[in-house]
Amino acid sequence: MTDAPMLDVLVAGGGYVGLSLAVAVKKAAPHLAxxxxxxxxxxxxxxxxxxxxxxxxxxNLLDVLGVWNEIAPEAEPIRRMVITDSRTADPVRPVFLTFEGTGSTDDGQPFAHMVPNRAMTGSLLRQAESLGVPVRWSTLAEGFSTGQHETTVRLSDGTERVTRLLVACDGVRSKLRDMAGIKTVRFDYGQSGIVTTVEHERPHDGTAEEHFLPAGPFATLPLTGNRSSLVWTERTEDARRLVESDDLVFEEELERRFGHKLGALKVVGGRRAFPLGLTLARAFVAPRFALAGDAAHGIHPISGQGLNLGFKDVAALAETIVEADRLGLDIGALSALERYETWRRFDTVRMGITTDVLNRLFSNDATPLRVLRDVGLGMVDRLPGLKSFFIRQAEGTAGSGHPRLLVGQRI
Incomplete structure (x- = not known):
């Protein structure tokens, strides 16, 4: 047993989700440890x-947490989204659907920005430090035991921490989730996403493009300057071959997919491939335990919503914790945490099913499916009301009953 004072919330995972959750709770309830x-x-x-x-x-969430102003100079607004459907060798890629992103939100801001991960993590870390939230690196939560009033967490440095609530933000292969006995629904797509950064001669004008190719979507996303971030889906074996190939082969294959509309291309970032699949936790909470971010759900990047689902978790879980504390309730009790699960599970399952269906529909070269999806994209492009609905869904502001942080309000 440890002599250290009891914590209120111990977050396992120092990525964007874990850090933003810690900042959100501490900012709204400074007395919580x-x-x-x-x-x-x-x-x-x-x-x-x-x-x-x-x-x-x-x-909105990052703004309320006090970090967006620091991140904004490095963020590139997505002013326009273009969607095409073709084969890799097709000389012409017809555009089936476009979204204008500038001024799409109620405050006139774009529906999305591209943000460097380093800028986001660095700003969240500095905010955590200013709020007095300790971040212990090289310290893994190796196991835990749950009692009636607390959870004792065993750390890799040989120490223990006692907390009222343990939150696992330790990724899609979460060991803490398994230790908590929470089962998952899993499916491997046999695809990997290649991620890298390229420079190009001509400006992108804030345009993001998603090309649906037989092996999977090839997305180009605007960064500051004449740079774009790529999320390039290939069959796993082909992705491994491409990542391990020399620069000449990689750039030739890249140009076949990217095209020449922005001039000559140059890869300026490292290239890595990440296996793609669907992982949905069957439960988000257990006594004195909660999942957030990829530990709760891992989805295909076809919609670009993975990290944003994690931020939705943060907003809902932080509000659940803080409001339970204000009411004098036990923040780690299952009865208090069930509000968070109710808030998030339907949205997460819906997004998981949506991305799964889209990936199966578009990652193939079957002629009947190609005709069906191209007709569908064309119909959406001709119906302004339907396009507006999809934009609102994408930006995360559709409907009502959102956690306060997602609509720019303090908890």
Missing amino acids: VEVVDGAPEHVWQKDERASAIVAAAR
Whole structure:
């Protein structure tokens, strides 16, 4: 048993979801003792060359947390979205659907921005430090035991922490989720997503493009300057071959998919491939335990919503914790945590099913399916009301009953 004082919330995972949750809880309830542990080395986040799409609802959350103004100079607004459907060798790629993103939200802001991961993590870390939230790197939560009033967490440095609530933000292969006895629904797509950054001669004008190719979507997403972030889906074996190939072969294959509309291309970031699949937790909570982010759900990047689902978790779980505390309730009790699960499970399952169907529909070369999806895309493009509905869904502001942080309100 440890002599350390009891924590209110221990977050296992120092990524964007874990850090933003810690900041959100501490900012709304400064008296709560919040701590973050992560098994990675302290400065590993500085090596992250990737960028993420942040939709309007997530931007609202980051703004309330006090970090968006610091991130904004490095964020590139997505002003336009273009969707095509073709084969890799097709000389012409007809555009079936376009979305104008500028001024789409109620405050006139774009529906999404591309944000470098390093900028986001760095800003969240600095905010956590300013609020007095300790972040312990190279410290893995190796196991835990749950009692009636507390959970004792065993750490990799040989110490223990006692907390009223343990939140697992430790990724799609969460070991803590398995230790909690929470089962998952899993499916491997046999695809991997290649992620890298390219420079091009001509400006992208804030345009994001998603090309549906037989092996999977090839997305180009605008970054500051004449740069774009790529999320390139291929069959797993082909992705491995491409990542391991020399620069000449990789860039030739890249040009076949990217095209020449922005001039000559140059790969300026490292290239990595990530296996793609669907993972949905059967439960989001257990006594004194909650899942958030990829530990609760891993979906296909076809819609660019993975990280944004995690920020929705943060908004809902932070509000659940803070409001339970204000009412004098036990924040780790299952009866209090069930509100969070009710808030998030339907939306998560719906998004998981949606991305699964879209991936199966578009990642093939079957002629009947190609005709069906192209007719469907064309119909959406001709119906402004339906396009507006899809934009609102994408930006995370459709409907009502959202957690306060997602609509720009303090908890």
